[in-house]
Amino acid sequence: MLEAQGLCRSFGGLAANRDLSITLVRGEVHALLGPNGAGKSTLINLLSGDLTPDSGRIMFRGRNITALAQHRRAQLGIGRSYQRTNIFPAFTVLENCRLAAQSRRPRAWRVFADAQRDGATRTRAESALARAGLTGRAAMIAGTLSHGEQRQLEIAMVLAADAEVLLLDEPLAGMGADESVRMIVLLKQLRADHAILLVEHDMDAVFELADRVTVMVEGSVLESGPPEQIRASAAVRDAYLGEPMSAQPAALSAEASNGTIASFPR
Amino acid sequence: MHGRIRIAATLLVMAGLIAFPLTDSAFYVELLAKVLILAIFAMSLNVLVGFTGLVSFGHAAYFGIGAYAAALLSPKYDPANLWIVLPGSVLAAAIAAFIIGLFVLRSRGVYFIMVTLAFAQMVYFIFHDGAFAGGSDGVYLNFKPSAAMGAFVPFDLANPRHLCWFVAGLGVSTYVALARLVRSPFGRILAGIRSNEQRMRALGFATFRYKLAAFTVAGAIAGLAGFLYALLYGFVTPELLAWHQSGNVLLTVILGGVGSLAGSVGGALAFVAMAEVFSGWTRHWQLVMGGVIVVVVLFLPGGLAALPLRLRRGFGAGRD
Numbered sequence: 066m067l068e069a070q071g072l073c074r075s076f077g078g079l080a081a082n083r084d085l086s087i088t089l090v091r092g093e094v095h096a097l098l099g100p101n102g103a104g105k106s107t108l109i110n111l112l113s114g115d116l117t118p119d120s121g122r123i124m125f126r127g128r129n130i131t132a133l134a135q136h137r138r139a140q141l142g143i144g145r146s147y148q149r150t151n152i153f154p155a156f157t158v159l160e161n162c163r164l165a166a167q168s169r170r171p172r173a174w175r176v177f178a179d180a181q182r183d184g185a186t187r188t189r190a191e192s193a194l195a196r197a198g199l200t201g202r203a204a205m206i207a208g209t210l211s212h213g214e215q216r217q218l219e220i221a222m223v224l225a226a227d228a229e230v231l232l233l234d235e236p237l238a239g240m241g242a243d244e245s246v247r248m249i250v251l252l253k254q255l256r257a258d259h260a261i262l263l264v265e266h267d268m269d270a271v272f273e274l275a276d277r278v279t280v281m282v283e284g285s286v287l288e289s290g291p292p293e294q295i296r297a298s299a300a301v302r303d304a305y306l307g308e309p310m311s312a313q314p315a316a317l318s319a320e321a322s323n324g325t326i327a328s329f330p331r
Numbered sequence: 332m333h334g335r336i337r338i339a340a341t342l343l344v345m346a347g348l349i350a351f352p353l354t355d356s357a358f359y360v361e362l363l364a365k366v367l368i369l370a371i372f373a374m375s376l377n378v379l380v381g382f383t384g385l386v387s388f389g390h391a392a393y394f395g396i397g398a399y400a401a402a403l404l405s406p407k408y409d410p411a412n413l414w415i416v417l418p419g420s421v422l423a424a425a426i427a428a429f430i431i432g433l434f435v436l437r438s439r440g441v442y443f444i445m446v447t448l449a450f451a452q453m454v455y456f457i458f459h460d461g462a463f464a465g466g467s468d469g470v471y472l473n474f475k476p477s478a479a480m481g482a483f484v485p486f487d488l489a490n491p492r493h494l495c496w497f498v499a500g501l502g503v504s505t506y507v508a509l510a511r512l513v514r515s516p517f518g519r520i521l522a523g524i525r526s527n528e529q530r531m532r533a534l535g536f537a538t539f540r541y542k543l544a545a546f547t548v549a550g551a552i553a554g555l556a557g558f559l560y561a562l563l564y565g566f567v568t569p570e571l572l573a574w575h576q577s578g579n580v581l582l583t584v585i586l587g588g589v590g591s592l593a594g595s596v597g598g599a600l601a602f603v604a605m606a607e608v609f610s611g612w613t614r615h616w617q618l619v620m621g622g623v624i625v626v627v628v629l630f631l632p633g634g635l636a637a638l639p640l641r642l643r644r645g646f647g648a649g650r651d
Contacts, residue, residue, distance in 0.1 A: 113533065139535030151533075153526040164523050167516055168535035177508070180516045226534050 066091050066260045067143065067230050072111055072121035081107040083284040085121070089230060089260040094252065096271045097264045098295075099281035105264045106148055108281075109232045112262070113145040114138045125230075139168065144228025146219040148235050148264075154208030158199060158218055161207050162190035165225035190225050196254070197221035198247055213244035220251065231261045237270055249273060272296070280304070348503070352495040361563065362603065364495045367502040368559045370599035373583040374505055374592050375552035380581070381590030382513060383545045384525030385436075388444045388577050389451025390553055392431070393424040395572030397554030399458060400424070401561035402470045413476035413488065417558060424554020425547050427454070432546035436539060451577055459569040469568030472561050488562060498559050502596075505552060509592055512548075521545055586627055588636025597635040 067089040074082045081104045097105050110116040114135030123131045166189040197217045237245050279289040282304045352360050379385040400420035405411035435446045475488040486493040512518045520541050523531045561567050587598020609616035
């Protein structure tokens, strides 16, 4: 469904992504592994349109979307969550989802209608909240939710926006055990009718969910294949498990790729 | 309970706006019109500062363009047709805002503030140095436009009371329209942009377009205020576009409360009242006014709009 070929992206002299290729298929969870600074978030940013690649090609349903602006990709059905929770903290939980759902309305230009009375949009927002298990929290201010619930809200927003491709950047990060279990159940449900790219450090979760695993090191693909192959791979064990948390340049690239840079004017 | 207070307040304001111009004092009728014009101007800026999170420091440009359009579109020795010059002036300001918005909205934060200021100064110098509109002397609007529709004349703007009611009617319309706009899907998008623009883009909103629309709407309404100003005073000078004016309206918005329409109206009332009272006391009244604004910003961060809540909670509660 979503296919990237030969993606390259550098920040200054640092190659965060080098000749990366990845394919996402509907009905599959594709997990992305790699040490900090391997370029995982950069890859998500390239696919979502937060960043544009220096070279390479991104195809979505046979259409070249490499040069397409982020909001156009989102409208086509590519949704993402962020490594650092990225919501509208001052709005209610429902309003966060309602705005996401509203993005799918062809005409958001109505100036004098009451936004809260748009039944279809509201229903979509409510059903997304229900799927993410946040129905009881709808009226709360999003910023007051627990960390785990805010992560759930991120997923709910992507669902409310009716995305078919889900690019999830560490959805389990910082979650308690119970919350993780709930999220894993949710992701399993979503797999059936979505193509999911999952960046995650929680190995148990990855091997429980993934249909396909790609391991990245220093911006390039080290190995890609079904989970069993990855588990058995000597190269992966050497590179990933053998190497402790990164040297200086890798830390730098983690900084550059964690999404904050995307908010700078281009 | 809350709803009833709101209805009572609405009725009170409406009654006041209808009754006040009946007073014999031409001075106070003009003063009320002045307050209402500043209120419309401040509400228009609140669309940017409060609703969308865009701090424009060049909003006087659109006010001035509206005022100049009123004067320049009117014939010299005859009253113009109100139903042509009014939309004409608003349109002129809207077009200017649209074109300038195309450029300034590419910048953010402090740069946005500076670029809006720079464009406003360019507009200022066009009118100041250009001969087409009287240069630094400005132009006169010799006759108030006629509201005649064929043989039917609904009101006469040469009558100060009628003019004041006309301004009041447009002020109330602006308030109602913008209050609805905030709650509309479009208004929610603006709020989303203010809160987290990058997230809005990731959700699929073409944020630039919505910001441009907000900028154009704000410019159009500022143009309406400028048009009414030209009607009220009968002359237009480049000083209307100067950066002091942009600063004054920004202060009005902050004084009233960023994001609150009622606050903008209250801020306009407070601003004009303070200018009147303080200038009666001393020649250095702007110093006193500056002091008051500093105090408000420090001790009432939400502006006058936050006052009712603050009084209910008590000032002792401290800042948060």
